[in-house]
Amino acid sequence: MHARQLTCDVYGHVGSTASKCSLYADDLKIYRTVGSNVDVQLLQADLDGIVNWCNLNAMTLNAGKCFHVKFSRKKKTLVTGFSINNISLQQLTEIKDLGVIIDKKLTFKPHIDNVVKKAARSLGFIRRNTKGFSHNTKIILYNALVRSHLEFASVVWSPPYHIHSQRIESVQRTFTRNLAVLASGFSHRQPYYQRLSEFGMLSLRNRRIVTDLVFLHKVIHNEVKCSDLLEQICVRVPRLYPCRNNTNSRKIFYIPRARTNLGRQAPIFRICSEYNEIFGIVPGIDIFGNSLTIFRKKLIDHLSVRSSVE
Incomplete structure (x- = not known):
């Protein structure tokens, strides 16, 4: 052994x-x-x-x-x-564990550097070898060969800093711009969110939110069996009967205070915060009552509309 x-x-x-x-x-x-x-x-x-x-x-x-x-x-x-x-x-000072590079300070910067480099290299391969391919074929190849690198195990390493998130997003920005150059009646100079809408795609940031909340749904419904994670999920119980206009009444999960960004971005707390933000905004969404299929669909529908107005 x-x-x-x-x-x-x-x-x-x-x-x-x-x-x-x-x-x-x-x-x-x-x-x-x-x-x-x-x-x-x-x-x-x-x-x-x-x-x-x-x-x-x-x-x-x-x-x-x-x-x-x-x-x-x-x-x-x-x-x-x-x-x-x-x-x-x-x-x-860093290790690679099950495909994720973990550095000693848990910033995940080496992992992000690695996946962006891999994704950019794969995107270059697609651009060189898919001349004459249809848009749908290119999107399928992008999803399989490029986006897969940028999303693997993102629940663990989702970037806490905007600069790292933008580096990841830049790969998809480049891809949608290349698609738009060859598209008829659509300019590659259109804003990123319009290009996403044109090609029926979500931003990578929104896709990570969907992945996070689907994971939370699975943990709560015991589809992911992990008692250590389940113990960290705390339902918020207000002391008084909440008013309808009280913002805190729409926060389902209790998030403990953290002094550092590392504490605030701990995976399970980050995911619970994401759910608190959308609960009450997305009509009919209920992580306890919705099936996984319905829950995921409501998330994607909401994030698609939100991306179109950003």
């Missing part, structure tokens, strides 16, 4: 007596809050326990493929070192 990723994470539960772990195929990650040398020793003890278990079961850990990374936004972090079979583990 090759434990490719043994990850030290400073986000967890302080004071826990054992590290948490995540296992996907042959990739094992263990993690815990590391705030003192005692925590370092406890994490190393857990690593030693894994090594002992492997030895008892005639399995071999490849220490050369194992490493550790510390997630923290502090300028100075605790100096740590971990080993397997007396072989020191390499410390990295």
Whole structure:
């Protein structure tokens, strides 16, 4: 067995007596809050326990493929070192986990840089090799070869900063402009939202909102079975009977206050905030009562109309 990723994470539960772990195929990650040398020793003890278990079961850990990374936004972090079979583990500043590049400060900037570069390269390939193709064919190829890069696992890494969102959107802006150049009776100088309407597309930002809220619907209805995420979803209960004109009465989910942008953009809180914004605006939308098909359709219809007036 090759434990490719043994990850030290400073986000967890302080004071826990054992590290948490995540296992996907042959990739094992263990993690815990590391705030003192005692925590370092406890994490190393857990690593030693894994090594002992492997030895008892005639399995071999490849220490050369194992490493550790510390997630923290502090300028100075605790100096740590971990080993397997007396072989020191390499410390990295970013890792690629299930297709998503995660940096030590959780900005996801390296991942965004990577997907924009891949998407731009794929878009260039389509432009060079689809001369004479119909618009519908080009859109199908774009969705499959370009947009797929820009949307994979976006629930996790959705850009918190406008500048990163615009970099992602620029790829689709370029594609719709190229389509408009070849379209009859439609100028490529038309604004982006008009080009989207002309070709029946949503902006990538709006598509990420749909993906986020569909994911929230699945978590609430137990289609995505994750008790840790479900525990973070808090329904807002007002102290007094809400007035009809009270804006807060339309906020279904409670969002805890956060001092940093990282806290505000934590995936589940970001998604709940997005639902709070559209609840009461979209007629008949109900994340608890609507089926997934109806819920998704109402979202797309609303976002399509909103894009046309932006």
